[in-house]
Amino acid sequence: MPAARLAVDIGGTFTDLALEHPGGRSTIKVLTTQAAPELGVLAGVGAILQATGLAARDIAIVIHGTTLATNLVIERKGARTALLTTQGFRDVLAMGNESRYDQYDLNIMLPQPLVPRHLRLPVPERLDNEGNVLIPLDEAAVRALVPKLRAEGVESIAVGFLHAFVNAAHEQRVRQILAEALPRVPVSLSSEISPEMREWERFSTTVANAYVQPLMARYLRLLEDGLRGLGIGAPMFLMLSGGGLTTIDTACRFPIRLVESGPAGGAIFSAHIARQCGIETVLSFDMGGTTAKICLIDNYRPQTSRSFEVARVGRFKKGSGLPLRIPVIEMVEIGAGGGSIAHVDAMGRIAVGPESAGADPGPACYGRGGRAPAVTDANLMLGRYDPARFAGGTMKLDAAAARDALAAHVGGPLALGPEMAALGVIEIVDENMANAARVHAIESGKTYEGRTLIAFGGAGPVHACRVAEKVGIRRVLVPSGAGVGSAIGFLRAPVGYEVVRSLYQRFSSFDVAAVNALLTSMRVAAVAVVEQGSFGAKLTESRIAYMRYVGQGHEIPVPLPVRTLTHDDVAMIRAAYDTEYTRFYDRPVPGSDVEIMSYAVLVASVVEDADAAPAPGAADAFAPEVAPARHQSVRDTLTGEVAEWAVFDRSTLRPGTRVVGPAIVAEDETSTLVGPGWNATVNGLGYIELTRETA
Numbered sequence: 001m002p003a004a005r006l007a008v009d010i011g012g013t014f015t016d017l018a019l020e021h022p023g024g025r026s027t028i029k030v031l032t033t034q035a036a037p038e039l040g041v042l043a044g045v046g047a048i049l050q051a052t053g054l055a056a057r058d059i060a061i062v063i064h065g066t067t068l069a070t071n072l073v074i075e076r077k078g079a080r081t082a083l084l085t086t087q088g089f090r091d092v093l094a095m096g097n098e099s100r101y102d103q104y105d106l107n108i109m110l111p112q113p114l115v116p117r118h119l120r121l122p123v124p125e126r127l128d129n130e131g132n133v134l135i136p137l138d139e140a141a142v143r144a145l146v147p148k149l150r151a152e153g154v155e156s157i158a159v160g161f162l163h164a165f166v167n168a169a170h171e172q173r174v175r176q177i178l179a180e181a182l183p184r185v186p187v188s189l190s191s192e193i194s195p196e197m198r199e200w201e202r203f204s205t206t207v208a209n210a211y212v213q214p215l216m217a218r219y220l221r222l223l224e225d226g227l228r229g230l231g232i233g234a235p236m237f238l239m240l241s242g243g244g245l246t247t248i249d250t251a252c253r254f255p256i257r258l259v260e261s262g263p264a265g266g267a268i269f270s271a272h273i274a275r276q277c278g279i280e281t282v283l284s285f286d287m288g289g290t291t292a293k294i295c296l297i298d299n300y301r302p303q304t305s306r307s308f309e310v311a312r313v314g315r316f317k318k319g320s321g322l323p324l325r326i327p328v329i330e331m332v333e334i335g336a337g338g339g340s341i342a343h344v345d346a347m348g349r350i351a352v353g354p355e356s357a358g359a360d361p362g363p364a365c366y367g368r369g370g371r372a373p374a375v376t377d378a379n380l381m382l383g384r385y386d387p388a389r390f391a392g393g394t395m396k397l398d399a400a401a402a403r404d405a406l407a408a409h410v411g412g413p414l415a416l417g418p419e420m421a422a423l424g425v426i427e428i429v430d431e432n433m434a435n436a437a438r439v440h441a442i443e444s445g446k447t448y449e450g451r452t453l454i455a456f457g458g459a460g461p462v463h464a465c466r467v468a469e470k471v472g473i474r475r476v477l478v479p480s481g482a483g484v485g486s487a488i489g490f491l492r493a494p495v496g497y498e499v500v501r502s503l504y505q506r507f508s509s510f511d512v513a514a515v516n517a518l519l520t521s522m523r524v525a526a527v528a529v530v531e532q533g534s535f536g537a538k539l540t541e542s543r544i545a546y547m548r549y550v551g552q553g554h555e556i557p558v559p560l561p562v563r564t565l566t567h568d569d570v571a572m573i574r575a576a577y578d579t580e581y582t583r584f585y586d587r588p589v590p591g592s593d594v595e596i597m598s599y600a601v602l603v604a605s606v607v608e609d610a611d612a613a614p615a616p617g618a619a620d621a622f623a624p625e626v627a628p629a630r631h632q633s634v635r636d637t638l639t640g641e642v643a644e645w646a647v648f649d650r651s652t653l654r655p656g657t658r659v660v661g662p663a664i665v666a667e668d669e670t671s672t673l674v675g676p677g678w679n680a681t682v683n684g685l686g687y688i689e690l691t692r693e694t695a
Contacts, residue, residue, distance in 0.1 A: 004058045006048075006234075007490035008041050009262050010066040013289025013339045013359045014458060015040045016484035016669075017048050020491055026052045027484045029391060029458070029669055031359040037068060038223040045230060056231030063490040065239035065261035068219060069212045073114070073259075073322065074311045078211035079155035083115045084145065084174060085203065086162040087122040093207065096200050101319035109313045111322050113204075114211045119152060121145050123161075123174070129504075131167030142174055146181040157182075158210035160190040160203040165502050168192070186213050193254065194325040196502045196598050201307070201325040208310070208324055209256035216255035220248055237495065237533055239265050242327035243302065244496025244604050247532045259310060260328050262486050263293040267302040267329045269489030270454045273479045275300040276685065281451045283437065284331075285467060286485060287460040289338045289376075290356040294437045295331035296444055303444060305330035306500060306546070306600065327498040327600070332440045336432050338376040338459045339363055342406075342425040344413040350421075352429040364405035365397040373409050373421075375429050375459070377402035381422035383634040384462060384664070384673060386647070391668065419635060426637050430463055434470035441471075445584050448473050456485030458670050465661075465675035465690060466637060476678075476690040483669020495537070496604030497529040505596040506550070510570050519543060519560075519601060526603035537605040544600040547577050549592045556580055560599075626652055632664065636676060650688075657682045 004021040014029045015037070028048045033040035041064075049056060072078045085092070093113035102108055113120075123142055126135035149157070157178060164171045168191035175187045188210040194202045224236055238251035241260035251258060263286065270284035274297055282297040296303045308328045309321030335354020339362060345351045352375065357363050363374035365387070379385055380402045387397035403418045411421035441448055452475045455464035461478045468476050481488050499522040505511060523541060530539060541562050546555035558577045561569065578588040628646035635642045648659060650667040658681050659665065661674035665688060672688055674680045680690045 003060060004054055005061050005063070005491055006045070006059050007063045007265075007487040008044065008065070009265060009484070009487040009490065010037050010041065010064075010068060011262060011288045011290060011486075012067065012071070012356055013337065013362065015044050016487040017044045018481065018484050018487040018491060019048050019052060019054070021052060021054060021058070023052070025481065025488075027481055027487070027669060029484060031362075034358060034360060037066070038219060038226050041223060042226045042230065045227070045232070057233070059232045059234045061234050062227060062232065062236040063239065063245060063493070064223070064236060065265045065486065065490055066258065067260070067262045068258075069216055069255050070259045070310055072212045072215060073208060076114075077215075078114065079214040080119075080153055081115050081156045081158060081207060081211045082119040082121060082149055082152070082154045083158045083160060083203065083207055083210075084121050084123050084142070085160050086126060087124045089162060089199065090117070090120040090122050092200050092203055093120065099319055101317045111311060111313050111320065114207050114322070115158070119154065121148070125161060125170050127161070127163040127167050127170065129163055129166065131163060133167075137170045137173055139173070139177060142177050143181065146178075149182060149185070154185065156210040156214050157185055157187045158190070158203070158207045159187060160199070160206050162199060164189070164191040165195040165197060165202065168195075186210070186217070188213060193256065194500075196325055196500060197504070198325070201323045204323050205256060205325045208322060209254060212255050213252070216258070217252040220252055224248060235533070239490050239493060240327070240496070241308070241329065242304065242496070242498050242602075243268055243329050243493060244498070244602075245490075245493050245533065246495070246497055246529060250497070250529055250532070256324060257326050259308065259324065259326070260331070260333075263295075263331055263333060264329045265486035265489035265493065266293055266456065267295045267297070267331060267489070268493045269456065269479075269485045270295065271297050271300050271302055272489065272492040273454055273477065273687070274452075277477065277683070277687070279452045279477070283448060283451050283453045283471070283473065285433075285437075285453050285455045285460050285464060286457040287337060287433070287455075287463055288457040289459070290335070290340070290358065291333050292336040292433050292436075292457075292460075293331050293333050294433070294440055295329060296440065296446060298446075303330045304328065325500075327500065327602075330444075332436045334432060334436050336375070336429050338379075339374050340429065341372045341374055342378065342410055342428075343372070344410060348414070350410060350414070350424045350428050352425055352432060363402070365399065365402040366395065367398040367401060370401075371405060371408075373402065373405035373425065375425065377405055378422035378425040379459075379462060381406055381418055382426060382637070383632050383642075383645075384671065386630075386632060386666070389666065420640070423635060423637055423640060426463075426466075430466045430470065430637070433463070434467050437467070437471050452477055454479065455672075456482035456670075458483050460485075461670050461672040461688075463673075465673055465678050465692075469675075469692070474692040478665075478672045478688040478690070480686050481669075482672075483667070492607065494604040494607045495530055495533045496602060497526045498600055498602040499523075499526045500598060500600045502598040503596070506593055507570055507574050507596075508593050510567075512565050512567055512570075515599070516564050519565075519599060522599065522601040523603065526601050530603050530605065534605040539603055540606050542602045544602075545573070545596050546598045546600070547594050547596050549581075549589050550595050555597050556584060557600075626654075626657055626659075628663070629666070634662065634664070636662065638676070653682045653686075653688075655682050655684050655686065
């Protein structure tokens with residue numbers, strides 16, 4: 001009987017695999033094959049099966065996450081897409097909401113729409129805000145566009161009509177007409193992709209879905225066929241940006257919901273670790289080869305949002321990207337990974353990222369033809385990696401190439417030696433991540449006081465202590481399997497799906513029957529998706545209303561009871577809104593009516609609670625001191641001094657073992673730096689707990 005569960009996470013540099021089986025858990029990292037990502041996955045699957053001695057038929061489920069959809073948008077490598085929209089609204093994508101993310105920049109660059117103007121095609125039709133037909137759909141005008149769509153070589157079509165989120169009839173009819181004339185061209189409807197008010201965000205999300213759909217669907221089917229070719233007949237599920245799993249068919253229809261699927265797995269991983277260890281407030285820190293992801297977790301739940309920006313023109317600047325209206329785990333993602341390229345900017349300052357060397361050619365030290373210095377090169381130059389033992393000895397790093405790259409591109413322009421250039425690169429990248437974390441906390445109305453930083457990803461444990469110091473955190477946790485944390489997180493995620501719809505209401509005229517009818521229909525839609533992959537598991541449901549005071553521009557989420565609402569509930573929900581508003585903005589606005597803009601219903605399978613971390617036993621509490629495997633000369637980024645640091649093999653550390661910094665705890669997929677002034681202890685689960693000594 002199959003019992004093994006396989007998770008695969010494709011990153012910009014490495015593809016991570018985690019395989020849970022009756023004998024335990026096995027992990028592996030392979031380089032991502034960017035031209036054909038499925039080839040790297042299949043190679044990794046073959047390698048991990050060989051390493052564990054399992055057969056393909058032993059795999060019971062495959063869970064996959066990837067940032068390929070995001071990369072297609074960022075790199076503008078998606079399908080040739082057209083947008084059919086209400087006559088008079090073809091320029092919504094270009095106009096946006098007319099805000100400027102930097103009001104003082106006279107040469108401001110705004111994100112360009114994914115669809116050029118000549119492929120934004122108007123159609124005569126019009127609905128009012130309640131879905132009543134003002135102008136019937138001109139079907140002849142739709143058919144007249146078919147020759148142009150053919151002549152332009154359009155590969156995917158988005159349909160976004162005004163007020164279609166209330167009445168989808170016109171959009172659905174357009175799809176029927178296009179299916180008859182262009183049966184091989186996929187069509188994305190705004191009423192299905194993002195059925196909410198605010199046409200810019202709705203049109204942008206629908207266009208992005210259409211833009212990535214043909215390539216993502218092709219990739220997912222190729223991967224599915226490749227797994228079948230290996231003999232794996234198990235179903236494959238995809239990680240959604242909101243933290244749930246869905247079927248491959250749903251993922252092929254709505255690939256835009258996969259934009260943050262890899263990072264979402266990391267947040268789920270952190271939440272699971274937090275619950276195991278009883279840590280209620282956490283900063284999740286996932287640093288891989290291409291990016292670093294930062295997420296706040298409270299009460300064992302990642303912070304969530306229903307909006308996301310991709311392909312920002314202004315680095316770290318809200319409003320400079322393409323808006324996506326989808327359920328996501330809210331996090332900050334910055335171009336700060338092991339492959340992030342360092343250079344000296346026009347003002348003579350060291351800058352790192354967001355450009356990445358990726359897997360091909362990779363950092364200079366990979367010896368694959370890379371000439372630009374990356375963060376991995378700087379870490380190697382500082383002595384943090386053993387060039388002969390990197391990635392468990394599977395990759396031999398070229399220290400001379402790293403030295404030459406740093407000297408040529410950073411040290412030379414600044415008259416610094418390669419070692420000091422490396423120190424500058426690492427300090428800059430650590431400050432970039434810490435600054436992003438500070439801004440994220442401020443925007444969320446939270447602080448880092450009393451939080452624990454959970455570090456994972458191939459580079460996360462290497463940089464964790466310094467980032468923690470910069471944001472004022474005194475405790476760091478590095479779980480086992482940290483190098484492939486996102487992949488492990490996939491194995492902890494429920495099968496889930498969230499439905500969001502708009503229905504404008506005010507508490508002063510609240511229509512209980514209409515709201516109950518809407519919530520019921522949303523629940524039915526969510527359950528229909530989840531039951532395709534939950535295999536009879538118990539389901540849980542949560543409901544949220546997005547509210548604001550009348551006249552305000554932004555909403556805040558407020559939980560709703562999961563039952564039929566009554567008139568008596570209105571006062572209770574209003575009180576809950578006032579409480580939540582006070583948490584964000586200090587005090588409510590008495591006497592002001594509240595309007596509800598939209599609702600969300602999340603249905604998910606129930607995931608078993610995490611086992612609590614056992615305390616070290618009596619014998620472990622007095623675990624004998626472990627001798628270091630070796631010593632390395634390491635340059636401390638704070639003082640610039642070089643000293644011999646003890647290097648410990650993580651597999652030899654028993655629960656209760658204590659390591660006094662400075663030291664390095666090495667394992668195949670990552671290394672944990674125990675900085676000066678830090679101590680490390682192994683807890684009952686084998687996780688490394690680092691605590692900073694009181695100054």
